[in-house]
Amino acid sequence: MESYLSSVIKQFEYYKSLGDKTFEQLPFNALQKEYVPGTNSISIIVNHMAGNMLSRWTNFLTEDGEKTWRHRDLEFEEKYTNKTELIAAWNTGWACLFNAINLLDKTDLERLIYIRNQGHTVTEALNRQLTHYGYHTGQIVLLGKLIKGKSWITLSIPKGDSIKYNKEKFGKHKSKRHFTDDL
Numbered sequence: 001m002e003s004y005l006s007s008v009i010k011q012f013e014y015y016k017s018l019g020d021k022t023f024e025q026l027p028f029n030a031l032q033k034e035y036v037p038g039t040n041s042i043s044i045i046v047n048h049m050a051g052n053m054l055s056r057w058t059n060f061l062t063e064d065g066e067k068t069w070r071h072r073d074l075e076f077e078e079k080y081t082n083k084t085e086l087i088a089a090w091n092t093g094w095a096c097l098f099n100a101i102n103l104l105d106k107t108d109l110e111r112l113i114y115i116r117n118q119g120h121t122v123t124e125a126l127n128r129q130l131t132h133y134g135y136h137t138g139q140i141v142l143l144g145k146l147i148k149g150k151s152w153i154t155l156s157i158p159k160g161d162s163i164k165y166n167k168e169k170f171g172k173h174k175s176k177r178h179f180t181d182d183l
Contacts, residue, residue: 002105002106004106004109004123005101005104005105005106005109006178007178008101008126008127008130009098009101009102010178010180011130011134011180012094012097012098012101012130012133013180014180015130015133015134015137016094016137017180018137018140018141018155019046019090019137019140019141020090021153021155022042022140022141022144022155023042023083023086023087023090025144025148025152025153026042026144026147026148027083028080028082028083028086030042030144030147030148031043031046031080031083031086032078032080033143033147035143035146035147040076040139041078041143042140042143042144043078043079043080043086044075044076044077044078045136045139045140045143046080046086046089046090046140047075047076047077047078047079047080047089048072048075048076048136049090049093049133049136050075050089050090050092050093051070051071051072051074051075051093052072052075052093052129052132053093053094053096053097053129053133054067054070054092054093054096055067055070056097056115056125056129057096057097057099057100057101058096058100060100060101060113060125061100061108061111061113061122064114064115064116064117065113065114065115065116065125066115066116097129101126104122108122109121109122109123110122110123113125115128141155
């Protein structure tokens with residue numbers, strides 16, 4: 001279970017880094033772009049994720065994850081006036097998450113917490129949020145790629161480089177490490 005905690009933290013860090021690297025490639029007006037009218041911009045997805053993170057991870061072990069002060073519907077409206085505000089909200093949400101989960105130890109994983117009065121073990125809650133944030137981070141990356149087009153700097157193995165990448169990986173000795181250690 002100790003390896004689970006370190007692994008889940010690394011996964012959350014990985015998803016955050018994908019968002020960070022997407023934001024670096026886009027100006028603010030692109031972050032607000034609705035790729036298709038009526039869909040969410042990257043800015044709106046960030047607003048939703050930050051709101052969710054603050055609600056879920058504030059007093060994580062002692063209060064319901066859906067806080068009374070959260071206004072989820074407002075998360076789907078444009079809020080930020082510049083890129084600095086957007087990134088600050090993104091970082092605040094992630095800091096709330098990391099502050100909560102870095103305090104956990106393996107004895108916490110079977111504790112019961114609630115989200116909208118629905119009981120979850122801490123492990124279930126971590127998995128729920130990991131998939132939720134992975135889902136939305138994937139949307140952010142895809143939108144960034146669509147907006148940038150051919151000038152997008154890939155965040156994974158570039159097309160046509162799989163053989164080179166695998167040769168490098170298989171050229172190293174076998175060892176236990178997280179896939180994000182080499183990123």
